[in-house]
Amino acid sequence: MRYTNDGGQNPRLKVLDQLLVPHEKVYIDVPDVKMAYTVIKTMQIRGAPLIAIVALLGLSVDMNTNAHSIEELDKIDGDATAILLWIRDKMEYLKSSRPTAVNLANALQELDKAMEEAIKNMSGSSSSTTTTTKEVLCKVVLDYSEFMLERDVNDNKAIGKFGAEAILKKTGKDKISLVTICNTGSLATAGYGTALGVARSLQKMEKLESISALETRPYNQGSRLTAFEILEEGMPGGQLICDSAAGALMQTKKVDACVVGADRVCANGDTANKIGTYNLSIIAAFHKIPFYVAAPITSLDITLESGKSIPIEERSSEELISSSKAPAGMPCWNPAFDVTPDCNISGIITEKGVIYPDADGKFNVKAFV
Ligand SMILES: CSC[C@H]1O[C@H](OP(=O)(O)O)[C@H](O)[C@@H]1O
Numbered sequence: 619m620r621y622t623n624d625g626g627q628n629p630r631l632k633v634l635d636q637l638l639v640p641h642e643k644v645y646i647d648v649p650d651v652k653m654a655y656t657v658i659k660t661m662q663i664r665g666a667p668l669i670a671i672v673a674l675l676g677l678s679v680d681m682n683t684n685a686h687s688i689e690e691l692d693k694i695d696g697d698a699t700a701i702l703l704w705i706r707d708k709m710e711y712l713k714s715s716r717p718t719a720v721n722l723a724n725a726l727q728e729l730d731k732a733m734e735e736a737i738k739n740m741s742g743s744s745s746s747t748t749t750t751t752k753e754v755l756c757k758v759v760l761d762y763s764e765f766m767l768e769r770d771v772n773d774n775k776a777i778g779k780f781g782a783e784a785i786l787k788k789t790g791k792d793k794i795s796l797v798t799i800c801n802t803g804s805l806a807t808a809g810y811g812t813a814l815g816v817a818r819s820l821q822k823m824e825k826l827e828s829i830s831a832l833e834t835r836p837y838n839q840g841s842r843l844t845a846f847e848i849l850e851e852g853m854p855g856g857q858l859i860c861d862s863a864a865g866a867l868m869q870t871k872k873v874d875a876c877v878v879g880a881d882r883v884c885a886n887g888d889t890a891n892k893i894g895t896y897n898l899s900i901i902a903a904f905h906k907i908p909f910y911v912a913a914p915i916t917s918l919d920i921t922l923e924s925g926k927s928i929p930i931e932e933r934s935s936e937e938l939i940s941s942s943k944a945p946a947g948m949p950c951w952n953p954a955f956d957v958t959p960d961c962n963i964s965g966i967i968t969e970k971g972v973i974y975p976d977a978d979g980k981f982n983v984k985a986f987v
């Protein structure tokens with residue numbers, strides 16, 4: 619992603635088209651909310667934290683630089699309720715792009731609070747300022763989207779550190795062999811990565827022996843994106859395995875831990891992540907290999923008691939047909955995510971530390987937020 623803001627209130631956003639990585643590096647200009655929605659929906663950018671960041675930066679670029687939006691906002695300037703409604707309408711549109719990851723919904727909720735607060739402060743202020751409602755809210759959206767960008771990298775570094783320490787302690791090993799699924803690295807976040815950030819931290823500590831990446835059918839985020847990041851970082855023992863080789867790997871080779879990302883973690887620890895994660899957790903449980911979820915607090919959804927209520931995105935048959943070379947017209951079921959039950963999870967690694975199950979084996983995610 620390329621984000622610039624010269625002049626203080628002139629944000630510009632370009633995103634790397636992840637559908638073309640690793641073979642081509644093409645950047646797409648995101649001048650408005652419509653394009654932010656499109657790049658998310660079509661998976662030109664993906665990864666729960668990055669979806670939230672691109673949506674918010676897209677909103678900020680739209681409000682601050684898009685001529686049509688500026689004109690619309692100018693017309694209703696001074697009417698705080700009308701401006702709020704205008705922004706909330708865009709927020710709802712962005713939120714409808716992909717339903718499973720909760721990071722975007724959480725970010726928009728936080729932003730909404732910041733906007734309400736700013737409006738309250740404006741009406742309470744006695745100073746004879748010439749700043750208009752529109753200017754104030756454009757600045758709130760801009761500041762908040764930039765804050766998210768910065769916070770995500772710092773959070774990921776903390777996740778990496780806590781995760782590496784937890785895995786070393788749990789396994790008692792000096793060198794760790796990991797398995798991961800999907801892409802949770804710099805490409806899925808503002809930088810560093812969540813689950814792949816844990817691998818990065820182990821590598822920095824010279825404690826990473828190997829990392830096996832699943833290809834992650836049908837979109838192949840593992841074979842295209844994680845493989846690319848593993849090679850770029852020169853991670854020791856980096857290798858690609860097909861999704862169905864995970865069992866054989868655990869049966870015949872050294873695997874010390876699995877570490878995966880998350881799109882939504884419920885109050886009881888149930889975790890939605892890329893389709894195939896549930897299978898991986900079952901194989902890991904069978905082989906008594908610790909299984910960690912690495913995710914920022916923004917991926918936690920304590921309003922849902924269990925994974926049964928997580929909306930699971932189903933994508934088109936065409937995507938599965940083209941990637942699997944199935945005959946055209948073949949009916950498909952193509953869920954993008956599955957839910958790993960709490961009982962298969964050893965720990966949830968966040969930037970505030972690791973959430974472990976209690977003595978009864980139950981997670982209390984609420985207590986952590
Ligand atoms: C830190 S990435 C979290 C999460 O997002 C991915 O999904 P997608 O590629 O469909 O956007 C995947 O499930 C990752 O684990």
